[in-house]
Amino acid sequence: MARRRSRARLPLAVMAAVAVMGTTAVAGPSVAEAGPDKPTIRYTEYGIPHIIASTWEGLGTGYGYAAAKDNICTLADTYLMVNAQRSRYLGPAGKASPGQSQNSTSNLNSDLYFQRINDNQVVERLLEQPAPNGPEPEVKEAIRGYVQGYNRYLAETGVGNITDPACRGAAWVRPITELDVYRHAHAEIIMGTADPLLDGLVNAAPPGASAAAAAAAKSPTAARRAKSARETGRRIREAMAASRSDSMGSNALAVGAQGTSGGTSMLLANPHFPWQGKNRMWQSQLTIPGKVNVSGASLLGLPAVNIGHNDDVAWSHTVATVAPFGLFDVQVDPLNPTMYLVDGAWQRMTSQRVSVDVLNADGSVGKVDRTMWSTRYGPVTASVQGIPLPWVVSAHAVRDVNMDNLRALNTWFHLDQATDVHDVVNTLETTQGVPFFNTIASDRKGNALYADIQATPNITDEHAQSCLTETGKILFNQTLRLPNVPPVSIFDGKRSACDWPADPNAVAPGLLDPRKQPRLIRSDFVGNANDSAWLANPEQPLSFPRVMGDTAAPRSLRTQELILTAQNRINGTDGLPGRGFTPENMRHLLFADNSRAADLALNATVKGCQDVPFGLVLVDGNLVNISEACPILAAWKSHDFTADSRGSWLFENYWYRLAGGKGVESLPWKVPFDPKDPVHTPNSLDPGNNAVRDSLARTVLAMRNAGIPLNTALSDAQKVTRNGEQIPIHGSIHELGVLNVVTPGLVDGKMDITFGSSFIQQVRFAADGPPQASSLLTYSQSADPTSPHYADQTRLFSAGQWVTERFTEEQIAASPALETKVLD
Incomplete structure (x- = not known):
């Protein structure tokens, strides 16, 4: 496909002012001159690197060096996995995370899985193919540079001097090759299959x-x-x-010209990715003057922006309902x-x-x-x-469907240079590399795009039923x-x-014709919260082959919350001033942490609690007095999961017992799901249902046994620990219908957040001028506990604060935290 160039602009005067002093980091905006032919990393607040070079190879070099500096242990562990050597160095019984879930298999099974792929030279064969099935020239150049940058950092530092104790001096930390990086990319692309099937594949006899x-x-x-x-x-x-x-999950909302106030379009990116391991995201800005200028985040170790924006387009991905x-x-x-x-x-x-x-x-x-x-x-x-x-x-x-897919690398390189949402659609159709994600985008022209155009099995409804x-x-x-x-x-x-038959309109054999896959461009809004494409906008329901998901079926409470948030803000009926989205109210609405489950069921739950005779419930052989819970829940009128809310932790644990792992429709509602009103049904929880009473009683008993007061503040119950500091985390699990999803769990025997809001970005375009953006990497840039950027953005997340993005050269130069490193 013809390459479209974004409007990357870099004044010559600024190019000449890039600071350099050998290859050491120096503070200050400018101390010497250096041409853009030397890969240059400029760090601003919170350790965010702005990488500039004159070539794709140079850009990859800067990315590889900066990524290794922040997260070399996580990256080295990933290369250990894709080279099937975890059992060799860490033992066969340890845990590996090759898929979407954390620690989902043993080191031995992971190694057997990847060794089979490596023995069959799956990745090597893909590298020999021309684009679009093989990597495009700039992809190869960037990855060549990435390897140089990673290896340079490792050589300068030395394995024995790595500051992160997780891999300091480890025999498995070594220089990498380009094949290592492509194997890592391929592992990310196939993880939608690895999770449910890896153990079965290596153990079938x-x-x-x-x-x-x-x-x-x-x-x-x-x-x-x-x-x-x-x-x-x-x-x-x-x-x-x-x-x-x-x-993993995600929310994304694109708002067009009719839904914004003071701009042409906006985007909210809110992926819910792992907080540990190879699927951590990492933030950067990548610039080649005249070719690309893109800011956002990528899965750690992939030298492109996967979710972000350039001068004209902002986009995000959400996990789709296609089985790959x-x-x-x-x-x-x-x-x-x-x-x-x-x-x-x-x-x-x-x-x-x-x-x-x-x-x-x-x-x-x-x-x-x-x-x-x-x-x-x-x-x-x-x-x-x-x-x-x-x-x-x-x-x-x-x-x-993704075993022969390295096309996703081409997809993301093209997205980084897109000029409008039509260019985004063209990229998705001509590469068909997106592995199991929806794409949501907005552009400077005032368009909002939803597209579920990806690598999908060629299974039509007729083929399936026969x-x-x-x-x-x-x-x-x-x-x-x-x-x-x-x-x-x-x-x-x-x-x-x-x-699966071959389709002449698809990029590769066995893929569904991309023109049969759903997309929608509107001027008000589109969004997705991991349900199917059906209600990207309820005013224009979409149809598509069944292989891509369901229609006329209940939506999750989180999908309802996303749609209602958009509708109420555009209509001005959410209690906030004015109509339409602004950067301020978009950020506020995400961190308001409102619970759709509480909106629908809190009052009925309180009534069910109050109606229990003497407050006594017999469950699992225990007589539990639940009367203390009734006034606590009744007082929780805000329905939010902000840090200081009381009653929210009690409601979350109760609701998880009532609804966890079940479809919304299966709960004891008085009003069932109606496909003609899918955003507001089902509703009206039955307070007299035994499941309501019993779930609440089990929750009260469990909290008392754990020594947790029923009226505990969320900040006292939901925290992460960073170097001994306990940081409260707001938000809730997805079953509660809260957009800001956080999923607590055990990590190495300690409570942490395992999944949830990760790289969050809000972008606004106007007719003229640079995009306005704010972002937040909730778990911070580095997994190294000795890094100053190990928990700094985590504290911001705890406080509900965002980082104002520095995108233009003037904004970068004005950073009081500016440090520059030139890689000669």
């Missing part, structure tokens, strides 16, 4: 012939087979729903379970011996070998999300309405016609 024959001889009735299929489908969907509630994989049920020969039937003929599975190094308990290094099996459709798995798929009468093979197995129908269709669960297909592998 055929049964002995006698066991398979005995199972086949039992020959259950059709009714029993159908019942078993339904039960398996139900269990998988419930497991996937539970997993997605504890993994599908399964194929293949009938096997009972006497030879590695033979399977296709189109009436038996075919032989292929086997592959995978071997990884493992650190033994005595310090020696041994080997673990595993034989893995594949079919024409892909590798065989033994489970999905931990639910067994027995290899007896049939086996299940996996096809991953090929789905009984279990597949449960997973793919709306038989079980659970929140945000992707429609996973299980197709009849006995028919080759059920494979």
Whole structure:
């Protein structure tokens, strides 16, 4: 595709004023002259680097150096993972996080998974392909530079002098190669499949012939087979729903000219990414004069901006409801379970011996070998999300739509240079590299864009209904309405016609035609909070193939909250002054931490509490007096999860017991879901329902047993610890319908935030002038506890404060914290 250039402008006088003193960091705006041919890092407040160079390679060099300086241990640990060496250095029983969830598998299983990919030279083959399936020239140049920058920092510092104790002196910290970086990028792209399937893929083994024959001889009735299929489908969907509630998510809101006050458009980016590990985000500004000038954040170690803005366009991503994989049920020969039937003929599975190094308990290094099996459709798995798929009468093979995808790198490099939302759509269609994300964008022209254009399996509704197995129908269709669960297909592998067909309009075989994928451009607003594309704007519901998600189904409370926040602000009915969004009220509304669940159910909960005779409830063999909870909840009239709120922690724990892991529709509402009014239904919680009373009683009992007062302030209950300092964190889990999502959990045996608001950005465009932006990296730029930027933005987040962005050269030069490093 023709490259479009953003309006990056850099005055020559400013270019000549970039400070340099050898290669050491110096404070002050200017002490000597240096041309833009030397990669230059200018740090402003909170350690945010503004990297400028004259080439893509130079830009990558600056990014690699600065990223390593802040997070070398996290990066080195990631390269250890993608090179399948965690067991060699850290032991096989340790935990790895290759997917969206934290610590989702063992080091051994992670190594076996990645070693198979490496043995098959998946990434190397992709690198040999021309664009769009292979990386474009500027991508290669930037990654070449990134490697130089990373290795330069490591050489200057030395492994033994790394300040972060997590990897100081570690044998596994080493210089990297370009292949390491591409393997890391590929691992990020396939993580939507790795999470639910990794363990099953590395542990699938055929049964002995006698066991398979005995199972086949039992020959259950059709009714029993159908019942078993339904039960398996139900269990998988419930497991996937539970997993997605504890993994990545996001909100994003784009507001067009009709929804803004004093500007042409605005964007709120609010991804909910992990606070630890390889999926941390890292903030930077990247500039090549005349080519690109983009500010925002990327997944750590990818030298581009994934979520951010340039002079004309701002964009964000949210986790979509597309399943990036599908399964194929293949009938096997009972006497030879590695033979399977296709189109009436038996075919032989292929086997592959995978071997990884493992650190033994005595310090020696041994080997673990595993034989893995594949079919024409892909590798065989033994489970999905931990639910067994027995290899007896049939086996299940996996096809991953992203296994041959490095195109996402091209996508993000193009987005960094987009000129308007139409350019964004063109980028998404011509690269089809987005792996499992929606894209929400606004532009200077006053447009707001929602697009779910990504690498999607080519499964039309007609193809699905002709090929789905009984279990597949449960997973793919709306038989079980659970929140945000992707429609996973299980197709009849006995028919080759059920494979994903090639579409001439798609970028690669097996991908859905991008023109069939939903998009919407409006002048008021569009948004997404991890539900499907159906209600990107409720005034214009979207339709799309079922493989991309559901329609006419209940929305999550967080989706309702996002839509109502936009509608009420544009209409001026939210109690704030005026109509339309401004930077101030957009930031305020996110950190107001309002709970849609409390709006809908608090009053009924209080009534249910007050109506319990003598306040006594018998649950789980305990007689619990809940009367103390009633006035505490009644006094929580603000319905917010700000730090000083009281009653919010009690309500959160109660609501999680009542609603956790269930669809909104399954709760005891008096008014059921109505597809004609999806933003306001279901509603009216039944206060007399036993589930309401029992959930509250269990919560009261649990808090008392933990020694937590029922009226505890949120700031006393929800904190993170940084170098001994306890920092209160506002917000709540997604089930509460709060936009500012934070998910507490155990990290290395201590309470922390595992997922939640990460890189937050608010951008406003006007007809003229630079974009106005504020941002916040909630967990701060560095994972190194010795860094001054280990917790500085975390304290800002705790206080509800933002960082005013420095984007223009004048703004950068005016920073009182300015430090400059030139890489000669």
